[in-house]
Amino acid sequence: MTKPNHKSFSRPDGMYKAPKRAVAEKLAVAERLRDLQRALAPVRAANRAKRAAGKVEIRFKTK
Amino acid sequence: MSLQSKQTFAVLNQMVADGVIENYAVAGAIGAMFYVEPFSTEDLDVFVLMPEDQAVLEIPGLDYLKSRGYTEWRKEGIVIEGWPVQFMPIANPLEREAYLNAQEKDVEGTNVRVVLPEHLVAIMLKVGRLKDLARVEMFLTQKEVDIDALEDILQRHGLMDRWNQFRSGLAND
Numbered sequence: 001m002t003k004p005n006h007k008s009f010s011r012p013d014g015m016y017k018a019p020k021r022a023v024a025e026k027l028a029v030a031e032r033l034r035d036l037q038r039a040l041a042p043v044r045a046a047n048r049a050k051r052a053a054g055k056v057e058i059r060f061k062t063k
Numbered sequence: 064m065s066l067q068s069k070q071t072f073a074v075l076n077q078m079v080a081d082g083v084i085e086n087y088a089v090a091g092a093i094g095a096m097f098y099v100e101p102f103s104t105e106d107l108d109v110f111v112l113m114p115e116d117q118a119v120l121e122i123p124g125l126d127y128l129k130s131r132g133y134t135e136w137r138k139e140g141i142v143i144e145g146w147p148v149q150f151m152p153i154a155n156p157l158e159r160e161a162y163l164n165a166q167e168k169d170v171e172g173t174n175v176r177v178v179l180p181e182h183l184v185a186i187m188l189k190v191g192r193l194k195d196l197a198r199v200e201m202f203l204t205q206k207e208v209d210i211d212a213l214e215d216i217l218q219r220h221g222l223m224d225r226w227n228q229f230r231s232g233l234a235n236d
Contacts, residue, residue, distance in 0.1 A: 020205075021100070024171045027068045029101040030093065031145075037103055 068093070070144035071107060072175045074133075083124040085112050088165035090178045090186065091153070095198055097168055098180045099208040104199075106140045106147040109163045110178070113152040122150050155184060157220045181213040188217070188225045199229060 029058050069130030089097070098121050106148075111123050122141070128134075133143050140147025153159045161182035168175050184202050187195035202208050217226045 018218065023097050023168060024066055024069070026096045026101040027066055027093070028094055030104060032068055034105055040207040054213065056225060 066171065067145035069170055069173045071146045071148065072170060072173050074128075074131075074143050075109065076138065077146075078124050078163065082175060083127045086162075086174050086176060087111050087150075088178050089160045090183060091149075091165070092097070092198075093146075094178050094183055095202070098183070099173075099201045099205050102201075106138055106149055108149045108151055110153055110158055110165075111150050112159075112162060123152075126148075141197055144195045146167075157189060157216070157222075161186060162222075180208045180213060181212070181216055182206050185220060188222055188229060189220070189226065196229060196232075200233070202218070203233075221233070227233045 047056075072089075073155065075087050079086055088110040089107065090095075091106070092102065092104030093107045096102070096183075097106075113123065125141070126139055128143065133141055133195055135142040140149040142148070150181040151158075153162055161178045165176045165178045166178050180202055184199050187199050214223075214226070217223050
């Protein structure tokens with residue numbers, strides 16, 4: 001198999017180009033994700049507890 | 064836009080201005096988001112330089128932060144304006160180089176000192192957890208690293224094997 005040419009990852013237009021989105025916008029997304037993660041933490045913990053206690057039945061449909 | 068993280072950066076800058084820390088460099092997931100698209104993270108990692116003669120490893124500026132009301136701990140980080148901040152003393156030559164070469168970025172008028180993308184990728188390769196490798200792929204696919212500069216870092220820090228291993232994984236995709 002031919003390996004890809006990873007030099008193609010190099011940026012053609014100089015060393016440190018401007019990000020595609022403003023950093024502030026990306027940080028705002030990260031903050032919303034963080035808050036959502038915190039809000040969902042009890043739900044995830046409850047799911048894990050159910051699975052650990054064998055209260056979740058996993059049955060795959062094959063047909 | 065009201066950003067909690069901007070306030071966190073302002074506190075870090077104030078710590079530098081007040082001489083509590085010599086300087087800092089944002090790394091980890093938040094550092095990565097200065098270059099690649101955002102993803103979920105719960106804390107903010109910053110490299111700090113510790114005095115060489117310090118016998119006991121302690122978080123720099125802890126008393127300073129406590130005296131300003133930052134007393135809550137979450138996930139090994141002290142919560143500053145909503146973000147648990149992990150102050151990570153520089154532990155090896157790669158991290159030292161990353162710290163020394165970090166660049167100032169502007170977030171809506173607040174300066175933030177951030178590790179360069181090539182150093183972030185080198186550190187992620189060195190740490191090598193699945194989530195780190197996934198982020199390396201983000202940097203590559205979003206064309207946010209200069210490969211020559213990255214390979215220069217990797218060669219100097221003995222990480223070419225990790226890099227070649229990672230690339231062979233990509234080639235198999």
